Amino acid sequence: MNSHAADPVAIARDLLRCPSVTPAEGGALSIVESVLKGAGFSVHRMTFSEPGTADVENLYARIGTGAPHLMFAGHTDVVPPGDPKTWSHAPFSGDIDDGVLYGRGAVDMKGAIACKIAATLDYLAANGGKPRGSISFLIAGDEEGIAVNGTVKLLTWAAERGEKFDHCVLGEPGNVEALGDTVKLGRRGSQNGVLVVTGKQGHVAYPHRADNPVRGLVKLMSALMDEPLDAGSAKFDPSNLEFTSIDIGNPTVNLIPGEARARFNIRFNDCHSFASLKTLVEQRAAKAAAGLVRWRIDWEPSNADVFYTEPSPFTDVVIGAVAEVTGRKPKLSTSGGTSDARFIKDYCPVVEFGLIGTTMHATDERVPVADLVTLTKVYRRILEKYFG
Ligand SMILES: [Zn+2]
Secondary structure (H helix, E strand, O other): OHHHOOOOOHHHHHHOOOOOOOOOOOOOOHHHHHHHHOOOOOOEEEEEOOOOOOOEEEEEEEEEOOOOOEEEEEOOEEEEOOHHHOOOOOOOOEEEEEOOOEEEOOHHHHHHHHHHHHHHHHHHHHHHHOOOOEEEEEEEEEOOOOOOHHHHHHHHHHOOOOOOEEEEEOOOOOOOOOOOEEEEEEEEEEEEEEEEEEEOOOEEEOOHEOOOOHHHHHHHHHHHHHOOOOOOOOOOOEEEEEEEEOOOOOOOOOOOOEEEEEEEEEEEOOOHHHHHHHHHHHHHHHHHHHHOOOEEEEEEEOOOEEEOOOOOHHHHHHHHHHHHHHHHOEEEEEOOOOOOOHHHHHOOOOOEEOOOOOOOOOOOOEEEEEHHHHHHHHHHHHHHHHHO
């Protein structure tokens, strides 16, 4: 492994050949462990469990004992490849064709992990084998799943043993078209709910004896869709409530159902907390119901709170490194879905920068080898600027 220790392409190919579909480790963490151990990191492997979920393997590695402490976070698990026959190169082959590396996880996010490792090894080699503070890798095995046995438990485990993180760079693929066009400083929160309207079952030909809940459901849904939740904030796009399913489950043509449900998801910005968001939605439903519809909202538990990392000398380090290496002035973004940054933000400021996201979760997920080389230079520059 040490023969290509600081080569991001070789590390990425090794990682891509591991079929680490969530929750399987697939050999990926063992590769990370072996490379980091070879560079002098102390490496911990831990398996986390929770009733009703699959056990998940994770990794934490650190070199150095002092501050400042920079954490590189990421995940080695990947989404399933789908039908391998639809890929032009087998999804776990790590094939390179015409300067492009193919494989499930190439951009999300084994490629970025390989770049972080290569940059770190190169930095250590140039600095007598030790950082001026500490560098750690916090690598989860279930980011693409329900994310309960990965980063969230890794962070608790680390806190319990006294690990203090000053800053984190998470390697999610947030660039849109070109490497260096986007740095993510925040993400919206996510909350699921089910709107339930209760009526009275009856014969469809005798509606006066029944109370059709569909009428109330449609009224409340329309009220919740009509009015935006907010107009956006200085840092975020407007919040959005989207109905995803209407469920009555009535196979009978001559029966008025007793109950009707509609599922929805809200992506919310920093105008809201979980509590204020629920209050706002319930107030609007109550107003539309006007005391005439029997309704309730079943809120699902959510661990996806909104977060935003305020600009600081640390964000300047990342943004500056991106600009110096890529020649681009990155857009500071808060768009997209959730990431493990929602957990990390409770421990230290976190910025996201990785590869280009175009092919993530898609057939023929791939990354130009040139992007791996450039991203490694960005991480290398971050280390140099961060530790001064
Ligand atoms: Zn990811």
